[in-house]
Each structure stands twice: as C-alpha cells, then as structure tokens.
Amino acid sequence: MKPQFQKLLKQSGVKGNVTRVKKVSGGSINDAYLVETDAQRFFMKLNEASPARFFALEAKGLALIKSTNTMDVPDVIGYSDKEGESFLLLEWVNGHRTEHTDKLLGERLAAMHQTSGEQHGYSEATFIGTLQQPNSWYDSWLSYYRDCRLKTQLQIGIKRNVIHAQRREKLERLLVRLDRWIPNNISPAYLHGDLWGGNWIVGEHGIPYFIDPSFLFGDRHFDIAFTEVFSGFSTSFYEAYKATFPLADYYKDCKPLYQLFYLLVHLNLFGEVYGSNVDRILRYYVGD
Known part of the structure; x- marks a missing residue:
C-alpha cells in the first residue's frame, strides 16, 4: 500500500517517505486515509471510479471559500482525476471542540x-x-x-x-x-x-x-x-x-x-x- 501513496505524494510535490497509512472515516463516496510521512500528516481521498473533474471541482470549491477570508478550509496539496488514479490530498486537520x-x-x-x-x-x-x-x-x-x-x-x-x-x-x-x-x-x-x-x-x-x-x-x-x-x-x-x-x-x-x-x-x-x-x-x- 505504501508505494501507491508514496507515488501520489510525490506527484503532489511532497517530499519525504511515507511511514504510515491508516484508513479513516471520510464519507460514503470515497476511501479516506491518514497518510504520514517522516515530516508531516495528510488526509487523502481515493476514488478509482470517480467521474471527470470530481476532485478538481472539490478543490476549486475549497479555494473559492478560502478566497473570502472568512471560513477556514484544509489546504489543498494536490489532486488528480486521472482514470484509475483519482485522488485529493489535503492538509491534516485535527482538533477539539471548545466552548467557542x-x-x-x-x-x-x-x-x-x-x-x-x-x-x-x-x-x-x-x-x-x-x-x-x-x-x-x-x-x-x-x-x-x-x-x-x-x-x-x-x-x-x-x-x-x-x-x-x-x-x-x-x-x-x-x-x-x-x-x-x-x-x-x-x-x-x-x-x-x-x-x-x-x-x-x-x-x-x-x-x-x-x-x-x-x-x-x-x-x-x-x-x-x-x-x-x-x-x-x-x-x-x-x-x-x-x-x-x-x-x-x-x-x-x-x-x-x-x-x-x-x-x-x-x-x-x-x-x-x-x-x-x-x-x-x-x-x-x-x-x-
């Protein structure tokens, strides 16, 4: 499994070696993973059967929301809608709810x-x-x-x-x-x-x-x-x-x-x- 994720991270311009891959919850449409390298963590969605521009549109929507300077969204590291190799790579976001x-x-x-x-x-x-x-x-x-x-x-x-x-x-x-x-x-x-x-x-x-x-x-x-x-x-x-x-x-x-x-x-x-x-x-x- 690691070589596949290593390839996709490299394709997204990420340096470093994949040290751990863990499947996580991420909805009913895509497979979702926590991907760790020796330097940082990422969230990755995979969907080999995704339609054309599926992840490109999600990335574009996140960018438009981010452009308002109002709501936070995960940074988009990379994506592809290539048949059989479609993925979206995001920064890993993790925290705890507070009273605010x-x-x-x-x-x-x-x-x-x-x-x-x-x-x-x-x-x-x-x-x-x-x-x-x-x-x-x-x-x-x-x-x-x-x-x-x-x-x-x-x-x-x-x-x-x-x-x-x-x-x-x-x-x-x-x-x-x-x-x-x-x-x-x-x-x-x-x-x-x-x-x-x-x-x-x-x-x-x-x-x-x-x-x-x-x-x-x-x-x-x-x-x-x-x-x-x-x-x-x-x-x-x-x-x-x-x-x-x-x-x-x-x-x-x-x-x-x-x-x-x-x-x-x-x-x-x-x-x-x-x-x-x-x-x-x-x-x-x-x-x-």
Whole structure:
C-alpha cells in the first residue's frame, strides 16, 4: 500500500517517505486515509471510479471559500482525476471542540454569506453526492433554483422511477407556482452547497473548517435550510449567525422548499426512505 501513496505524494510535490497509512472515516463516496510521512500528516481521498473533474471541482470549491477570508478550509496539496488514479490530498486537520467553536462557525458562515458573486449558479456542472448537478449563470435566483436544481432532481427521479404518479404531478405543479415563495432579485452569496453536520470539522484551538463543498452562488438561506434537515448544528451556531447576519422574513416561507432539493437528492440516491418527507412538503405547498 505504501508505494501507491508514496507515488501520489510525490506527484503532489511532497517530499519525504511515507511511514504510515491508516484508513479513516471520510464519507460514503470515497476511501479516506491518514497518510504520514517522516515530516508531516495528510488526509487523502481515493476514488478509482470517480467521474471527470470530481476532485478538481472539490478543490476549486475549497479555494473559492478560502478566497473570502472568512471560513477556514484544509489546504489543498494536490489532486488528480486521472482514470484509475483519482485522488485529493489535503492538509491534516485535527482538533477539539471548545466552548467557542459553534459561535465561531455561525459568525464565520455569516461573514462568508456576506461575500457576493455577480450572478447565481456556477460556471460548470458540479456534483451533489454522486449526482451530477448541471449549472449555468442566472441573473434570477428563482430561475436558477427552479431550472437547475428542482427540475434536475425531478428528471433524475423520473428516470430512477422514484418520482411518478401523484408525486410527479405535485412537483410539476409546484414548479409552476414557485415564484409565490422563492425570491427573485437577491444577492448571490458564496455558498457551501452541501452544508450538513458531516461537512465541517474542528481544527486546532477549536477552529471550525469547511470540507466537501458543492459550491455555488445563490441565496444564503439555501445553506441555512440544509443545516436544519439533519443534526450537527447547535443553538449557539444559529444565534451567532443571526446576530451577525439576521435571516430574511421570507425564510420561514421558503425554508421547506430549499430543504426539498436535498430531500429529492436523498430520494434519488437512497430511495423511498426519504419519500414521505418529500410528499409532506409537496402537500404543504400544493395540497392533496
């Protein structure tokens, strides 16, 4: 095993000899490893079956977040999307949560969300999990969210036979009415894009770091809505965020619609276990 990792480190410009390789938790998509040399530690993801530009896009997303000078992210040491040899090499980040960690996370996410791009969307297709996410540039957040996000998941769900009959009909009706709840002309903030509790970690001195982004520019409340789907964010996180950047009044009306995207992604990836949550949101907005 060591010669393979030695080769990839050398390819990334890292000097020194690999002394230890240990498999660690790193999500369900990739194999993840702690790689130690005689000088330092690294985190490496491997995925021999990854699609084109899979790790390049992750590296680019980390770089964009880092460019805001608000949130910490691991430094990218090297990556490749070469078939059969795709990997991402990051600095090793390890620390312990402190009483200030969650407050810092909220404040720094709010600061990142105050950094704006020129349009909504992104310059190229990305990934949400293993699903490809088509993108383009839009002046309208409403149009981007409807056409690139919800319609894409509808089409995937039809092909995978998890969106059909009443579920399909209700989702199609919702898309026509979306302008009742989703804002149109808002600032395109820098977004993580896949912000659940497993996609932030703690470094030295309790500093929070973002990992695994599915980057886009869009409504900041899209990020916040996903933090509320699963666990991983505390009351002090939300209090600190709101104190730094209060949530807009419309958020309460569109939050379930933003969560719908992520629930559709999970429905398309993992099946009917997420179907009842999708149906609940559809009933709320379009009725029985």
